[in-house]
Amino acid sequence: MAEMKVGFYGHVRQYHNLKREIDAAILEVLESGAYVMGPRGKSFEQELAAYCNMKEAVGVNSGTDALWLVFMALGLGPGDEVITTSNTFFATAEAIWIAGATAVFVDIDPKTCNIDPNLIEAAITPKTKAIVPVHLYGQPAKMREVAAIARKHNLLVIEDNAQALGARGDGFALGELSDAMCTSFIIQKNLGCFGDGGAVLTNSPQVATRIRQLRNHGSLKRSIHSMGYNSRLDDFHAAVLSVKLKELDKWNDLRRARAKEYDAGLAGTSLQLPCALPGYRHVYHLYVIETEDRDGLQAYLDSRGITALTHYPIAIHQQEGYPWGQGARISGSLAHSERSAARVLSLPMYPEITSEEVKYVVEAVRAWDQGRAGKAGSAAS
Ligand SMILES: Cc1ncc(COP(=O)(O)O)c(C=O)c1O
Secondary structure, three states: OOOOOEOOOOHHHHHHHOHHHHHHHHHHHHHHOOOEOOHHHHHHHHHHHHHOOOOEEEEEOOHHHHHHHHHHHOOOOOOOEEEEEOOOOOHHHHHHHHOOOEEEEEOEOOOOOOEOHHHHHHHOOOOEEEEOOEOHHHOOOOHHHHHHHHHHHOOEEEEEOOOOOOOEOOOOEOOOOOOEEEEEOOOOOOOOOOOOOEEEEEOOHHHHHHHHHHHEOOOOEOOEOOOOOEOOOEHHHHHHHHHHHOOHHHHHHHHHHHHHHHHHHHOOOOOEOOOOOOOOEOOOOOEEEEOOOHHHHHHHHHHOOEOOEOOOOOOHHHOOOOOOOOOEEEOOOOHHHHHHHHHEEEEOOOOOOOHHHHHHHHHHHHHHHHHHHHHHHHHHO
16 A cells, blocks of 8 residues: 555544634634533533433543542542542543542453453452543443442542543443433543543532532622532633534544454454453444564554554653652452553554554554564564
């Protein structure tokens, strides 16, 4: 195939495809003069709640804020242990620490890279208050198992759904089996704005009201305050997100179609390919393969004009200086998380990537894989 450049992100293409609608939505907000806590923020919250089939959505400044604000709204704080995984984006654990609680890491299922429910009970102590499953790469964690453990031990469940908006489990919806669900709208997410944004979704009107208060300087009524913060989703981003939300299912279908092309094209190579659980709707926020020589493959792809990135190359408990004086505990071995961190590589994946581009990436990965097999063969002979 002729050489080409394949970038890692598609958000500029996405903007160009929707330019007329997005420009009009931004202009409308500009002219309205209502830039924060205005009508577009409210209507987007209603649309998002309806999309997720949940009672309440509250827009905040980022996915990170969504997490720690909901931890605070649910009363988590110093002395409380919160179980999660170590191979997630740093913010999952960071939010636990911002709330003043102790992060407890359990290992992942090496196939899905999501929390292994079989390991959760061993991590529970009298201090445990919550579990935070992450729907990593766009595939739901095994929520039925997580929710059953939470019920048995009277624990809260907060879903970190920054990466899987629009995904489904086999017979369960995201947000359905937990106390609250958090999402992120940072640029590259399946539903992304043009900067930072996030939301808390919940079926509890009390939790939603508390988040509304916390995000706005502890205020639900003008000039009446309690302790809070400033973390609001502005109306510009809400207006853009309203336009994009209508496209989300179609975009996720496109991600799934391109993932199928990667799967077929890379079958038979030495790479570990993403595992899509039967009956789940995986929405491929990222298409992550694993190989022992991840750095070699990344460099080779770069030499062919293809950007591949790593999510996440250092597990949180292996970050330098961990745990920075914060409360943290490791339950059992994190061998699968560590192995995954050393091996993961994300290939370009976005709704706007073309089949032609996927073909080019596949051809490059296969060429690298064959070269590697050839080298191993000649070393052995
Ligand atoms: C799994 C996960 N959790 C939390 C976050 C934090 O979201 P944000 O970047 O909007 O703060 C992200 C995204 O960046 C994420 O991928």
